[in-house]
Amino acid sequence: MESVLPIPAVPFIPVRDSSSGFPVRRIYCVGRNYAEHAREMGNDPTRETPCFFSKPQDAVVPGGGEIAYPPATSNLHYEVELVVALAKGGRDIPVAEAPACVFGYAVGIDLTRRDLQAKAKDKGQPWDTSKGFDQSAPISPITPISSGGWRDSGAIWLAVNGVEKQRGDLAQMTWSVAEVIAHLSGLFALAPGDLIFTGTPAGVGPIVRGDRIRCGIDGLGELEIVLL
Ligand code: MN
Secondary structure, eight states, rough: OSSSOOOOOEEEEEOOOOOOSEEEOOEEEEOOOHHHHHHHHHGGGGGGOEEEEEEOGGGETOEEEOOOOOOSSSSEEEEEEEEEEOOBBSSOOOOGGGGGGGGEEEEEEEOHHHHHHHHHHHHHHHOOHHHHSOEEEEEBBBHHHHHOOOSSSSSSEEEEEEEEEEEGGGGGSSSOHHHHHHTTTTTTTTTOEEEEEOOSSSSOEETTTOOOOEEEETEEEEEEEEEO
């Protein structure tokens, strides 16, 4: 069938040390996956099961760079996260088979309109406007498993204008990467091209126009954005 409109472009994320790109299908996110962050948001980490939400495919900002301060918020927050890029998918993937689905890892920021999220939580409304807005998912180039190795420990950090705000370790995740994939595949049919933001350590906070946000994960490089 011919399209009545130009076909929307699939976003590509650069792959480290390669001229090839990773095509994005869906963007899933995990909430409250580090106990200290769950506590700072007023939740009890011992009683939580994984909390999932999503962002639109075209919310990615490959390689970071300049990002426009979004409309309709006066409390934009950063959340540095390990991002898992899937090469294989499926339904009901057992934990033991989940590592074989991973293409590689990246550093991402789950930008959040915290004021809209607080209102949504109060009213039991969806998180789309607080989490799934334009340019809400800046992401570094992807490091393939084949060159970076399996990542379940290592420092994860974020600094605003040179001042460190978040520092944690991937080993502190309540649900491991393999467990996240297993849970998620019980809710959705996962597929090649899917990205999973795996949650943020404690220390989230507001950013304003002109701020320079730099973050990184051991072995996966760094990501920088500037808010316009
Ligand atoms: Mn998050």
